[in-house]
Amino acid sequence: MPVGTATSQFTGVDFYHLDSVLSEEERAIRDTVRAWVDEHLMPVIGDCYIQGKFPKQLIPGMAELGVLGANLPEEYGCAGLNNVAYGLIMQELERGDSGIRSFASVQGALVMYPIYAFGSDEQKKKWLPSLAKGTDIGCFGLTEPDFGSNPGGMITTAKETKDGWVLNGTKMWITNGSQATVAVVWAKTGAVDDAKSIRGFIVPTDTKGFTGKDQKGKLSLRASDTAELHLEDVHLPKDAVLPKSGGLKSPLLCLTQARYGISWGAIGAAMACYDEAVRYAKNRIMFGKPIGATQIQQVRLADMLTEITKAQLLSLQLGRMKDAGTMTPQHVSMAKRNNVNMATECAREARRLLGANGILAEYHSMRHMANLESVYTYEGTHDMHSLILGQEITGIAAY
């Protein structure tokens, strides 16, 4: 059979006919990214994972497809898509691997978005087109060694001088950190206990005093670049600051964008595991019958399908709310928390259903299972989203 552009082995999950409420363009975009993942990512991801290497060679193709900052306006070289289409892109990328979705999330939601939302016209014109083209690669430095769930406590500083800024500090767990050409770094411009003084800075990574060092020894997101950033007397010009950024709410707004995409991405990872589990359950014969003919495995599959379908409903409605302008960060917390947790459970159950084969990189479930542990932790841990929802319900912050 010739390899058609729209044909694909992976079939996706649509038990509740959600395709019928997607537009023709939304479906076409999803199917195109799905075909791209099949053609370009699936053949290499297993090896990349084992070697602990991000598939950098795929960046130009991703950019040409238009997935980087896909929901930002066309005037900056982006695709100008709505948020449901953007979510479906994240879903398809993460069906391949959470690492490649992380790359796209960081580039689009954590680097391009803050420049778009808080940047000057000059900054937008300078950076957005090259980030969309993938000729610049961005990273987002918020987390520090001693400030993870509590980024407001950060101790990285930006001191204003007469001709610019001087940054000092360390950022930890920074996705794309060692391959980035530009970093959006969050730092305090005032006293160390003044979270209101947090502002964002555009830092070209070849600036003197800036170093990125690979985080070694990861057992999760191995096909993603994670690094520690050191800023030692990094001198920046006056116009390095994002003029409209101010306070912790600025980086949190970026995180809301990224978390929205992650809620969709997790569905993709779960679908990949479900798809693999269903095929395996039908084909693996034990005690003279397919393991899928046993009640235990059927319960596993029924749970997975149900949870994936519920997650799809959450994210789709969330996307429509985002497009309508009615989405709040608390809505996003619910979807990130539920969907990522759902995906970690699906991946684990799929891995178990696959028996010994389930531990191999040739199959996908264990890779997703290990990846999703990072996704569970980053962009607000599962626990932190519980507390955000708890605060929303009771009016009392428990963190």
Next chain:
Amino acid sequence: MKIAVCLKRVPDTTAKIVVGGDGKSIDESGVKFVPNPYDEYALEAAIALKEKAGAGETVVVALGTDAAQETIRTALAMGIDRGVLLQSPGSADGFEVAKAIAAELKGQGYDLILFGKMAVDDYNHQVGVMVAELLELPCVSAVSALTVEGGALTAEREIEGGVEQLACQLPAVVTADKGINTPRLPSLKGIMAAKKKPLETKPVSLGAGSITVTSLALPPERQAGKIVGEGPDAVPALVQLLRTEAKVI
């Protein structure tokens, strides 16, 4: 250069096909439809030729129901300039389809008319060559390499045990085989832009034709394999079975 590409909407080659209640057609519910894969080679060839020339027009023509508009928009998303839908439920008789397509293409000044060598839903291999005949144009079928220069084309065809090279003057009809190129994926911007490209719909009525489908059946399910033994010891038993049961030697 003005290029037409004729495109058919077909069930996805990986779709699970169910024969409809009439026993003569497929049950379309829940089946995903895609552009005919061989037509994608033709689309890619047209877009690449226009890109290389730096000028020209590419037009996609599909005969099908309204649902084929989505298929046309896939072609527009890949980069084709405009689309024409000849609204018709189609016919089992390729000649009737060819007549309607030829009528649409005639006198429009096309330098090159591209088809896939066949549609994967009916395996007819007919419509492209029939259109060429109706338009009295030269036709090179099942082309695996194509270049166009100075008002003429050169093409390669993979024939049994070799490669055949051919040349002919434009205008001409070419049907594409695999190997001719790798069809591009539409870009996301292309998908959005496709909405704004012109798509004309024209109802056509096909003649009754002289061929009808009388029945459609799925291939019999494959029987489970048999393991006759292991290693060289198993060879005699295997040869025996290949003779008596499979009757292949």
